[in-house]
Amino acid sequence: MNSTVDPSRVLIFDTTLRDGEQSPGIALNTQEKLEIAQQLARLGVDVIEAGFPITSPGDFEAVQAIARKVLEPAPPVIAALARTHVADIDAAWNAVRDAERPRIHTFISTSDIHIRYQLQTTREDVKGQARAAVAHAKQYLDDVEFSPMDATRADVEFTAEVCRIAIEEGATTINIPDTVGYTMPEEFTAYLKRLYALVPELSEVVLSVHCHDDLGLAVANSFAGLLAGARQVECAVNGIGERAGNASLEEIVMLLHTRAADVGLRTQVVTREIARTSRLVSRLTGYPVQPNKAVVGRNAFAHESGIHQDGVLKERTTYEIMDATTVGLEANSIVLGKHSGRHALQQALAELGFELSGQALNTAFRRFKEIADKKKQVTAMDLEALVTDELRGEITGYQLQWFDVEASSRRPPHATVGVVGPDGVEVTGSFTGDGPVDAIFRAINAATGSDARLREFRVDAVTGGQDALGETSVVLELGGVTGAGQGVSTDILEAAGRAYVRALSTAWRRRGIMAEAEAATAGAAVAVQTP
Numbered sequence: 448m449n450s451t452v453d454p455s456r457v458l459i460f461d462t463t464l465r466d467g468e469q470s471p472g473i474a475l476n477t478q479e480k481l482e483i484a485q486q487l488a489r490l491g492v493d494v495i496e497a498g499f500p501i502t503s504p505g506d507f508e509a510v511q512a513i514a515r516k517v518l519e520p521a522p523p524v525i526a527a528l529a530r531t532h533v534a535d536i537d538a539a540w541n542a543v544r545d546a547e548r549p550r551i552h553t554f555i556s557t558s559d560i561h562i563r564y565q566l567q568t569t570r571e572d573v574k575g576q577a578r579a580a581v582a583h584a585k586q587y588l589d590d591v592e593f594s595p596m597d598a599t600r601a602d603v604e605f606t607a608e609v610c611r612i613a614i615e616e617g618a619t620t621i622n623i624p625d626t627v628g629y630t631m632p633e634e635f636t637a638y639l640k641r642l643y644a645l646v647p648e649l650s651e652v653v654l655s656v657h658c659h660d661d662l663g664l665a666v667a668n669s670f671a672g673l674l675a676g677a678r679q680v681e682c683a684v685n686g687i688g689e690r691a692g693n694a695s696l697e698e699i700v701m702l703l704h705t706r707a708a709d710v711g712l713r714t715q716v717v718t719r720e721i722a723r724t725s726r727l728v729s730r731l732t733g734y735p736v737q738p739n740k741a742v743v744g745r746n747a748f749a750h751e752s753g754i755h756q757d758g759v760l761k762e763r764t765t766y767e768i769m770d771a772t773t774v775g776l777e778a779n780s781i782v783l784g785k786h787s788g789r790h791a792l793q794q795a796l797a798e799l800g801f802e803l804s805g806q807a808l809n810t811a812f813r814r815f816k817e818i819a820d821k822k823k824q825v826t827a828m829d830l831e832a833l834v835t836d837e838l839r840g841e842i843t844g845y846q847l848q849w850f851d852v853e854a855s856s857r858r859p860p861h862a863t864v865g866v867v868g869p870d871g872v873e874v875t876g877s878f879t880g881d882g883p884v885d886a887i888f889r890a891i892n893a894a895t896g897s898d899a900r901l902r903e904f905r906v907d908a909v910t911g912g913q914d915a916l917g918e919t920s921v922v923l924e925l926g927g928v929t930g931a932g933q934g935v936s937t938d939i940l941e942a943a944g945r946a947y948v949r950a951l952s953t954a955w956r957r958r959g960i961m962a963e964a965e966a967a968t969a970g971a972a973v974a975v976q977t978p
Contacts, residue, residue, distance in 0.1 A: 457703060457714050458679040460494040460655060461487050461696060463728060464513075465528055466977065467687040468498070472902075472922050472929040473732045474957045480509040484517045486727050487684075489800060490720040492696075494524040494679075496552065499977070500542040501535045507542050514546035524590065526550040528977065531580035540587040550590040552622075553580045554978050557606045558597035570605055577609050581616035592620035594657065594978045599623070599630040603638055607645035614646070620653040620679060624978035625668055628661025628691060632671035639675040655679035657978050658694050660686060665694035670702060673712060684728040685736055685743065689977070697721045697742040697774070705769055722775035723800070723831070730835050733920045733931030733950075735905060742774055783830070785819035792830075801834050818916065821937045829916050832909045832935045844869045844952035845895065847944045852883045862886035866894045866948060884943045891947050899925040899951055906939060921946040923954060930954030 464480050464487075467473070475483070480497070487495050495517065500507040514525045525546035529535035531553055543549035555576050556562055562573060577593065584591045593613035595606045610621050623639065630638070635656075643649050656672030656679070658665040669680045686695035700716045707713060725743040729736050738746045748771040758765035783795060789812050796803055796811065803811055811834050818833060819825050825833075848865040859879040864887060867873050876894025880886030884904070892899055903922035908915040919942040922931045930953030934945025 454678075455712050456678065457673060457712050458493040458653065458655075459491075459696065459700065459714050459716055460496065460526075460657075460679050460681040461492040461683065462496040462657075462681050462693060463487070463683040463687065463696075464509075465496040465498050466681075466689060466693055467683040467728075467732070469689050469977065470687050470692070470732070470734065472931045473687075473734065474930065474953050475509070475731060476956065477505065477509040477512050479731045481512050481516060483684075483728060483731060484513040485519075486720070486724050486800070488517050488519060488521070488523055489717065490724050491521075491715050491717040492523055493715065494526055494550065496526045496528060496681075497543070499528040500538040501529065501532075507538060510539075510542035511545070514543045514549065518547065522547040524548040524550050526552045526592065529553045529580075529584070531555045531576040533583060536580060536583050536587075540584070544587070548590070549588050550592060550620075551584040551588060552592040552594065553584055554594035554596050554622075554624075555580070555609075556597050556601075557595035557609050558601035560600065561597050574609055574612055578612045578616055581613045581618050585617040589617075589619065591618050592622055592655070593618040594622040594624050596624055596978045597626040599625040599635065599638060600627070603641050604645065607642055610642065611646050611648060614648045614652060618652065620655050621649060622655035622657050622679070622681060622978070623672070623677075624657040624681075625659055625665075626657075626978050628659035628665060630658075630668055631662075631664060632667045635668045636671045636675045639672060639677065643676060653679050655681060657681035659688065660691040660693065663691075665692070666698045666702070669694040669699055673703075674710075684724055685734065685740070687728070687732065687734055695741070697725060701742050701769060701774065704773070718773050719775040726831065727835060730832070730918070730933055733922060733933055735907065735920065742769070747771075748776060783815070783819065783825045785816065787815075787819070787825075795830060796834060799831055799834075801831075803834070818937060829909060832916055832918060835935075844955055845891075845948040847891070847941075847948045848873060850887055850890070850940065850944050852886060852940060854883045854886075860886040862890040864890040864894055864944065866891060868895070883940055887940060887944045888947050891944065891951065895948075895951060897925060897951060899923045899930075899954065902929065904943070906943075909935065917942050919943045919946040921950040923947070923950045925951065925954035926958060928954050928957045930957060 468475055484495055497510040497513040498506045500510050510527050525543050527539035527543045529539040539551045581593055595609050598606050654677040656669050656677045658668040680699050682696040682699050683693040684696050686692040700714055703712050736743055738744050792812055792815055814833050846867040848867050850864045852862045854860040860883045861879050863877040865873050865875050874894045876890045878889035878893050880889050901923050905920045907918045909918050916935055917939045918935050920933050930950040932946045932949025934942040936942040
């Protein structure tokens with residue numbers, strides 16, 4: 448029912464870096480987006496929607512970098528999102544033009560509620576914009592995707608007209624978004640079947656689905672779409688995205704993998720990379736994975752009930768429908784200590800997918816030695832957290848150099864910190880707080896002259912044991928802009944300080960990006976909206 452060669456093949460369109468990054472508090476810079484994109488390529492996704500280039504110079508730069516550099520192990524399609532505006536499509540093309548397999552993804556709403564209140568236009572104008580946008584994109588490249596935004600709340604006959612126009616102009620993928628997560632599986636199935644009946648040309652292109660999770664049905668609706676004939680699913684790692692998020696990539700992939708014999712559909716995703724990808728996205732975005740999250744939550748393969756434990760010990764399949772090793776959660780064999788050398792570290796990192804050399808390796812080795820002096824053994828998960836932390840640290844605006852904390856039950860804790868700013872100059876600050884962590888945060892504010900307010904603070908253990916690495920996550924607000932940051936250390940106070948200065952840096956950077964975007968789009972009447 449589509450143009451894929453193998454009718455059982457499902458294309459995975461990953462929108463972690465576009466829709467996922469639009470989640471409140473997430474602001475990935477170019478290096479972080481590139482790191483996630485490279486891991487998505489190792490995961491084996493078919494399409495990486497790298498961003499929305501028109502929205503800011505930073506997003507354009509990130510999409511361009513991904514288009515130029517994400518080539519291994521096999522180059523995925525690199526897509527850029529664009530409204531039906533000429534400037535959007537030109538920006539998308541200039542961002543992805545260097546990719547080996549570029550795509551422009553353009554969209555416009557077909558629901559009357561959007562047409563009347565948001566676009567403030569008419570159905571005829573929507574049809575004209577869709578035609579012009581796809582035709583303009585086709586001047587640049589062959590691979591064009593079109594989405595009728597809010598399709599599941601739109602009149603199916605009108606949506607069919609718009610989709611037919613897009614196909615006539617050369618769209619190769621038609622994506623049907625459940626933009627606000629409103630539909631239900633049986634409704635979505637009926638909608639898509641009706642769409643196929645109204646637009647027979649859909650059988651000549653790839654039909655895609657993009658479902659949001661506002662009612663907790665994103666995966667169920669995406670699966671219903673596949674059963675109705677769709678062969679591309681738009682999803683995000685850990686299900687992140689606007690509001691309640693998107694369909695979860697790992698859940699869709701493992702559903703098709705686990706029930707392959709019954710469903711008869713498959714993906715090319717390397718499932719053993721799922722857990723690592725989930726951890727990387729969680730660390731860099733600051734969005735934790737809930738413990739009971741399907742497939743990648745820390746409890747997904749854990750058993751506390753005595754009955755369950757007894758069954759699993761006798762035969763794993765009594766209470767596990769998936770083998771943890773298939774998603775990359777096997778017990779690792781990489782164990783290093785304080786006597787390990789640089790070459791051993793480099794080899795261990797290479798096995799984890801980190802190719803470090805030169806100064807980057809020296810920095811990682813220094814941090815490894817610091818941790819190895821405090822821990823008896825450094826595991827693969829420790830290494831992964833450390834290296835991710837160091838890569839993140841190289842591109843932050845502020846760096847925590849040192850801190851002193853005086854804590855007592857008889858007087859308020861007092862902290863003094865040394866922070867190096869973007870200009871390389873060290874500044875100090877001192878303050879008291881309700882506790883040691885609060886005192887450090889207030890001292891960092893004093894040192895940097897910031898009035899940031901803490902919104903969220905979380906502490907997690909990377910591994911088990913008394914000498915476990917602690918990973919802290921901070922979300923703060925600065926002048927109406929949120930910033931998230933993470934830090935890793937065996938000392939929770941140090942990890943908290945690292946996370947806070949990184950969150951502060953993110954907020955400062957976002958304020959700059961927003962100021963640039965406001966200046967660049969002054970006078971624009973149409974707000975940026977997405978499927």
